[in-house]
Amino acid sequence: MNDTVTYNEQELVLSLKAKDQQSFSYLYDHYAGALYSIVLQVVPDKELASDVLQEVFVNIWRKIESYDPAKGRLFTWMLNVARNLAIDMVRSKAYQNNQKNQEMPETDFFEKAGNTIQQNVDNIGLRKIVNKLKTEHRVLIDLAYFKGYTHEEIAEIESLPLGTVKTRIRSALTQLRDILK
Amino acid sequence: MNIKEYISSGIIESYVLGLASNEEKAEFEQLVSMHPELQQAREAFERSLEQHALDNAIPPPVALKQQIWNSIQLSPVAVAPGIDNNVNTHSSPSTAAPVRSMNTVRWLAAASVILLLGSTLLNFYFYSQYKSTSAQLSDLIAQNQQMASNNTIMQTRLQQYESNFNIVKDTNMAMVAMKGQPVAPQSATTVYWNKQTKDVYLLVNDLPQPGSGKQYQLWAIVDGVPVDAGTLDMSQASGLVKMKNIPKAQAFAITLENAGGSKTPTMPIYVVGKT
Numbered sequence: 001m002n003d004t005v006t007y008n009e010q011e012l013v014l015s016l017k018a019k020d021q022q023s024f025s026y027l028y029d030h031y032a033g034a035l036y037s038i039v040l041q042v043v044p045d046k047e048l049a050s051d052v053l054q055e056v057f058v059n060i061w062r063k064i065e066s067y068d069p070a071k072g073r074l075f076t077w078m079l080n081v082a083r084n085l086a087i088d089m090v091r092s093k094a095y096q097n098n099q100k101n102q103e104m105p106e107t108d109f110f111e112k113a114g115n116t117i118q119q120n121v122d123n124i125g126l127r128k129i130v131n132k133l134k135t136e137h138r139v140l141i142d143l144a145y146f147k148g149y150t151h152e153e154i155a156e157i158e159s160l161p162l163g164t165v166k167t168r169i170r171s172a173l174t175q176l177r178d179i180l181k
Numbered sequence: 182m183n184i185k186e187y188i189s190s191g192i193i194e195s196y197v198l199g200l201a202s203n204e205e206k207a208e209f210e211q212l213v214s215m216h217p218e219l220q221q222a223r224e225a226f227e228r229s230l231e232q233h234a235l236d237n238a239i240p241p242p243v244a245l246k247q248q249i250w251n252s253i254q255l256s257p258v259a260v261a262p263g264i265d266n267n268v269n270t271h272s273s274p275s276t277a278a279p280v281r282s283m284n285t286v287r288w289l290a291a292a293s294v295i296l297l298l299g300s301t302l303l304n305f306y307f308y309s310q311y312k313s314t315s316a317q318l319s320d321l322i323a324q325n326q327q328m329a330s331n332n333t334i335m336q337t338r339l340q341q342y343e344s345n346f347n348i349v350k351d352t353n354m355a356m357v358a359m360k361g362q363p364v365a366p367q368s369a370t371t372v373y374w375n376k377q378t379k380d381v382y383l384l385v386n387d388l389p390q391p392g393s394g395k396q397y398q399l400w401a402i403v404d405g406v407p408v409d410a411g412t413l414d415m416s417q418a419s420g421l422v423k424m425k426n427i428p429k430a431q432a433f434a435i436t437l438e439n440a441g442g443s444k445t446p447t448m449p450i451y452v453v454g455k456t
Contacts, residue, residue, distance in 0.1 A: 028246055033238025034231075040239060050242050057249045071210060072197060073224065075231040080199045125237040144200050151202070169200065170191030177194050180229040 009074055016064045024061060031075065032057070035082045037125045042086035042146050043095075044120075052089050056082045087148035129179050130172075137172035144169055187212070188222045197226055345421045353377040357433055359454030365389055370452050372399075372433045373421065379428050381410055382421040388451065391415060391437055398438045400446055401430035412442040430456055 007015065007026060015023030036053050043049045059081050067077045089095055122131055130141050143149045143157060151169065155162040195201045196209045213220050348354065353376045361368035369386035383399055391397060397415070400407035410433070411424040434453040436446040 025246075028249070031235075032241050032246070034234035036241040037234060037237050037239045046242075050245050053241055054245060054249050054252060058252055061253050070214075073227045073231065075234070076197055076227045079230070079234065083199060124239065125234060128237070129233075145198055170195065173191040173194035173198070173200075174189065177191075177226055177229070180226070180233055 010069075013064070013067065013069060013074055016060075019061075027060070028057060031078060034075075035078060038079060038082045039086045041125050041127050042083065043089050048089060048095070049086070052086050053082070055085050059085065083145075083148075091148070126176070129176055132179060133172055133175055137168055137175065140165060140168050141172050141176075184212070184216050184219060188219055193219070193223050193226050197223060197230065341420050348375075348380075348382055348421055349373060351375060355456065357454045357456050359433060359435065359452035361387075361452055362450050364449045365451050368452050370435060370454075372424075372454065374427065374430075374456070379426045381424040381427050383413060383418075383424050384421055385413070385415070385418040388415070388418075388435075394440050395437050396440045396442060397435050397451070398442045398446070399424050400434045400436065401427040402432040402434060403427075403430050407434065407446050409442065409444070412438070412440075432456060 007023060012023055012027065016027065032053065035056055036049065039049045039052045039056065040046070043052055056078070060078055063081075067074065071077075122128070126145070130138055130145075133141065139158070140154060143154045144151070149157065151162060151165050154160070155165045158165070160168075192201065192205060192209060196206060201209065209219075213223065355374045355376055357372040357374060359370045359372065365388070368388050370388065371384040371386060373382040373384065374380070381399075381401070388397060397413040399410040399413065401410045402408075408427065408430070409425065410427055413422060413424075413435070432453060432455045434446070434450050436448045436450055438446070438448055
């Protein structure tokens with residue numbers, strides 16, 4: 001780990017935008033584990049998740065120009081890059097076909113499916129907090145945050161009025177915030 | 182709008198976590214620039230989210246950092262998200278091609294091994310065919326030689342029979358049948374005697390094989406006196422055997438004598454016949 005140089009967030013962003021390799025190395029060393037955890041919560045297969053993580057950092061390197069500090073912290077931006085790429089992976093045809101081929105009794109993610117190593121995602125990161133919510137909230141956050149469905153799609157899947165979906169998700173999110181504090 | 186209500190509505194979390202709709206986002210971004218307390222609330226949530234994520238970090242594979250560097254330095258062109266040009270296990274054209282050519286090489290290798298085996302088997306097959314054919318050929322050559330020698334023997338015999346037949350069919354030929362005597366009652370011989378040329382031929386119908394050192398001798402009985410008409414070589418007695426000329430005789434007889442013959446008969450008469 002390269003800990004000879006430390007950056008505050010502003011310095012880090014400026015260095016990254018200047019394509020400074022040392023700052024990128026620092027960024028990786030500092031955040032790769034946190035982002036890997038997020039990716040695993042969406043893509044439990046460790047091998048596929050590390051493919052996604054690679055894509056995440058390549059995207060951060062290439063698209064750092066588009067990061068606007070006015071809209072949020074650097075980590076928030078990276079978190080959304082990671083979540084979006086992970087959801088893209090889960091929705092890809094290749095992944096869907098692979099999942100069909102490995103259809104397992106849906107007990108939990110502890111099981112090894114085929115030769116892939118599945119992470120138990122119930123006990124990591126945000127999942128751990130989401131699992132403390134009531135079922136009606138947990139299901140909606142799972143669909144919205146970890147599976148990437150829109151509120152309209154969730155309303156259809158869960159046969160709930162769109163208003164109810166929105167209210168429950170907002171309520172779940174404020175609970176999440178309180179647990180995180 | 183009551184900003185405190187807005188802050189506690191869940192919109193901040195929805196915005197930060199990327200769950201807000203486009204209208205909600207636009208509204209939020211506009212309000213943030215106007216309300217520092219909204220920005221502070223957002224930052225507070227972001228920091229707690231970041232801290233929680235850092236606390237729950239899972240170390241990625243050690244080799245991944247180097248892979249990412251390689252990926253960045255090898256292909257500096259910006260890529261759209263979802264386009265997969267990384268070094269991973271999924272179907273990308275760049276990895277598919279070598280796999281296919283690898284397969285081709287393996288197929289070619291397999292095919293050439295099969296061809297080699299087939300060719301070797303054919304060689305064995307043709308070699309064994311050749312061996313059996315050449316064996317058959319030498320058999321046939323041997324048979325042919327056997328037939329040729331048989332043919333020679335047959336021709337010789339035929340010539341002998343023809344000459345015998347010519348001798349016998351001569352109108353001057355007299356036939357003297359000679360009957361077996363008590364020493365050998367089953368014996369029988371025939372003398373063909375040409376009255377004109379006085380040639381004498383002996384045909385052995387049946388005579389016991391003489392012991393070693395013994396030989397049959399033909400006698401012409403002329404006025405009561407036996408006259409030597411020649412000895413008989415039994416190995417040459419398959420047809421007519423030319424004996425000595427006898428101008429005149431009343432009977433013929435055969436005795437068994439010591440090899441080489443005798444001047445006068447010494448042993449018992451085997452066969453006798455009158456002319």
